[in-house]
Amino acid sequence: MSLPHAILTALLEKPSSGLELTRRFDKSIGYFWSATHQQIYRELGRLEREGAIRALPSQGATRGQKKEYEVLPAGRAELARWTAEPQDPKPLRDTLLLRLRAAAVVDAEGIQEELRRHLALHRRQLAEYEEIERRDFPPEKDAVEDRLRHVVLRAGIDLETFWTRWLTRAIEELGETTGAG
Structure with missing residues (x-):
C-alpha cells in the first residue's frame, strides 16, 4: 500500500x-x-x-x-x-542471497562473477548517493524538511556501504574456500 x-x-x-x-x-x-x-x-x-x-x-x-x-x-x-501508523520492519528478501544459498546445494559456478558484478553496481550507487549528498545537503541546510530528506539519503548511503563491505568480504572468503576467482 x-x-x-x-x-x-x-x-x-x-x-x-x-x-x-x-x-x-x-x-x-x-x-x-x-x-x-x-x-x-x-x-x-x-x-x-x-x-x-x-x-x-x-x-x-x-x-x-x-x-x-x-x-x-x-x-x-x-x-x-x-x-x-506503526509499521514493523519487513524481512530481507534478496535474490542474490537466495542464489548464494542455492549455490551451496548445486553448482556454484559463476557466483564469484555475479558477486563482483553486484559489488560494482553497489559501488556506483554509493558514489551517486555521495554526490547527491555533497550537492544537495550542505551543512547550512538545517530545516526539518531538509534533515528528514537527508536521513533518508543517509540510509541509502549506509546500505550501499554495507553491501560493498559485505560483498568484498564474501568475494574474499569464497575465493579462499572454493579456489574460484
Whole structure:
C-alpha cells in the first residue's frame, strides 16, 4: 500500500503531471521505492477517483495537454495517518542471497562473477548517493524538511556501504574456500 503514499508525498512536494512524476520517481523516490510508469499512472487514476488528488484546471484546450495533479485535503490526511501508523520492519528478501544459498546445494559456478558484478553496481550507487549528498545537503541546510530528506539519503548511503563491505568480504572468503576467482 506504499505506492499511493509515495505519490502523495511527491505531489505534496510539487504538483506534477504524470510524466513529470515518473521522471521525479526515477531521480529521487525511486531510489528507495520503485514503480513502473504504468503503476504510477494507474495509481494516479485511483487516487483521483478516491478524491485524494485532483487534476488542476488547465489553460485552454485539454486535448493532448498534460494533466497536472495536486493533493486534496483527503489525500494529505491519508498521508498523515499513514505516516503516524506503526509499521514493523519487513524481512530481507534478496535474490542474490537466495542464489548464494542455492549455490551451496548445486553448482556454484559463476557466483564469484555475479558477486563482483553486484559489488560494482553497489559501488556506483554509493558514489551517486555521495554526490547527491555533497550537492544537495550542505551543512547550512538545517530545516526539518531538509534533515528528514537527508536521513533518508543517509540510509541509502549506509546500505550501499554495507553491501560493498559485505560483498568484498564474501568475494574474499569464497575465493579462499572454493579456489574460484
